Amino acid sequence: MDDMKFPNVKEVFGTVSKEYAExxxxxxxxxxxxxxSLTPHHHLAWDVGTGNGQAAVELSKYYARVVGTDTSEGQIQHAERRPNISYAVTPPSITDQQLDSIFGPESSVDLVTAATAVHYFDLDKFYGQVKRVLKKPGGVIAVWAYWKPRVDPAVDAVYERFFSRTYPLFHPAAKVVLEEYESLPFPFTAVEGIKLEIEEQRNFDQYLGYLGTGSGLVGREDILEEFRADFEAAWGAEVHVTKTVKFPVFLKVGRFEKKGKFC
Structure with a gap:
């Protein structure tokens, strides 16, 4: 498949970094x-593809030091700051020397996370980096994402039509998200996860704001406008009224069990 007709992820998320954070x-x-609770030590966590830093901020409550990296300078500029978080704009492929300059010696990271991001990575290179930096034994890697917001039957019906119209515009990497990471290669000893769901109260503009941050919609705002009236009718007359919006979360967690090897 010709990736040139699909959005450049780095450029897209840099363009909508402010809206993404909001x-x-x-x-x-x-x-x-x-x-x-899975890592025996809580010295250092690495949040890869940190975006607006929301995962890094949560990790900073549990780990003495958190490093958030992203290829998008725009995203890093809008990332939330905390005293024990450091952010870095990195190239898509980080060299061993760059890893060492950021994290210190090999096997120094307790937890590596990638929040709604790993499907865009070169997995062979990324997993090699994880192998280098994670503590052995005891290091943990966790990747997760979410998909398809759910509101109520009327709004969800419009969303399904909207999704059918826009899904072909998204990068092919989105396919593994639609499959809830079931097809994602993950060469680690699996750790049983937990069932999670994001639940938020949103008004109509906030709901549409989320839809507009999809990578396939950037530069194609006219498509969202095509559906605005239908979404508004489904939402109800008082669009300022909030509704419960639910996003199912899917999670993969793994760890090293033997020094220097994937298990």
């Missing part, structure tokens, strides 16, 4: 308390 849902706090 409209993307927040991950549930129990996710981070669960992940922190």
């Amino acid at each position: 409209f993307r849902p927040r991950y549930p706090s129990q996710l981070f308390s669960f992940l922190s």
